[in-house]
Amino acid sequence: MLRERGYYDGKRRSTFQAALMLASAAALGAHRVDSALALAREARALAMLDSLAEARSAYVGEARLAEGRALLAGADTAGARSSLERGLIALRSGGGPEHPFTRQTEILLSTTKGQ
Numbered sequence: 001m002l003r004e005r006g007y008y009d010g011k012r013r014s015t016f017q018a019a020l021m022l023a024s025a026a027a028l029g030a031h032r033v034d035s036a037l038a039l040a041r042e043a044r045a046l047a048m049l050d051s052l053a054e055a056r057s058a059y060v061g062e063a064r065l066a067e068g069r070a071l072l073a074g075a076d077t078a079g080a081r082s083s084l085e086r087g088l089i090a091l092r093s094g095g096g097p098e099h100p101f102t103r104q105t106e107i108l109l110s111t112t113k114g115q
Contacts, residue, residue: 017046017059024066033074040066054086058094058101061087065105077112084109 044063064087071080
């Protein structure tokens with residue numbers, strides 16, 4: 001889908017965000033940490049529609065969760081915690097405390113305490 005819609009030719013649309021998240025998860029599953037991180041960061045950039053999105057968008061929070069997972073896989077615990085903490089703020093605001101991504105972020109943060 002990304003190739004067909006011109007993503008690799010430089011076109012950027014907010015509708016690519018979901019596909020980028022899926023591609024990031026697939027890259028992480030294939031142990032391609034750098035690709036997973038790059039795709040998650042691109043998804044976050046597309047989700048940043050305005051200055052409030054960083055703290056209020058569930059899409060930004062989801063992308064931060066994906067970044068955190070990739071950073072953990074790359075053994076960057078401090079970077080992962082930072083990304084997860086920022087993502088949790090956005091997820092709680094944009095998705096609510098019961099949202100599955102909010103819960104997943106809280107769990108990942110609790111497993112990285114003290115590391």
